[in-house]
Amino acid sequence: MKKVIIINGHGAPMMSMDNKRILEDVKAQLQDVEIVTLAELYPDFKIDVEKEQTRLLAADLIVFEYPIWWYSAPSILKKYVEDVFAMGFAFGPGGDKLKGKKFIDSFTCGAPEKNYLPGASGEDIEKMALPMKATCWLCGIEYLSQVGTYGSMYYGLDTQEELDAVNAKMDDHAAKLINLIKSVCHGN
Template sequence: MSIPETDKPKILVLFAHPYPQLSRANRSMIDAVRDLPHVTVHDLYETYPDFHIDVKREQALLAAHDVIVMQHPFYWYSCPSLLKEWMDAVLEYGWAYGNGGTALQGKDLVQAISTGGPDYAYREDGYNRYPMEDLLRPFERSATLCGLTYRPPYLFQGVRLKSQQEVEAHAAAYRHWLDGYAHPAQQAACAQPVVPATDR
């Protein structure tokens, strides 16, 4: 059953890939969702090639959306550097967390991540030694500190081994997933974590 357009949450896709022209997976995924009316695609590397982030603009974008999707390749067990710079600059104390920092409460955060290695490489007995949920703990904790609801990541793993047909099928599935994303809530707002001044 499809969700009426008026009931769909506003979704902000923070797209962070320094070389999108070289990425089969991420380029296909982002192209597949650009025309969805309730989705705003925000290409961070295109917008900020000099890494000088307009904090107020980014905060206004976040405030205007219900769901934040961080779409990025998995670089060195984390995200590309501009997305980390974005987090450092935009998620300010007193705005996103801490005393008075309630701007993001009740919104969802999801990561749409691609990995070159297959899913079985991300296990305790695999090449990378840790499951993805362990490697993503810093993102989860950053989200919950800001009163966001951290949702399970949308993963596309083993990209190097995928055919073009499989990449296109994943992009179509990504579009379907975003198009049918349920509104984060009529849920009660998350309790705002208390951040003691001595812990900052």
């Protein structure tokens, strides 16, 4: 299997139910995947750049897993990209170290889909992926796909039926992500 690293960019992973469930499903089915939880490693936002660059150099496939917060990635994931994807490493003169790596963007949106339709926020899941797509383009990384799911918030659920519906969405998200990873790793 090719080397897969998942960067868990959830800003509060101990409070996460949706992203945690996705990552648990992935780990149960793909034991060789390395999951790096940024907020646990770097609660002070002082990212060990050399260590994280070394991780990325060893990976064939990079996956970012995170919730959309305020129409963007959480600040810990942004800080990671700002520090680790540095000029001279990921872009710019001599910055070709990630060139040719593959990338999957995996994220959840707590709000229901109706909140992302034109006239609401005006931003759909395709637009949510634009910053990551542009980052990949700049760094010569092959942006393969995205897995995005609306309505992942567990807060305020009143019935077991509502809880089951969200759990089913997260299981579906995880299954899509797992299939994408397997496809990349097995050359399909």
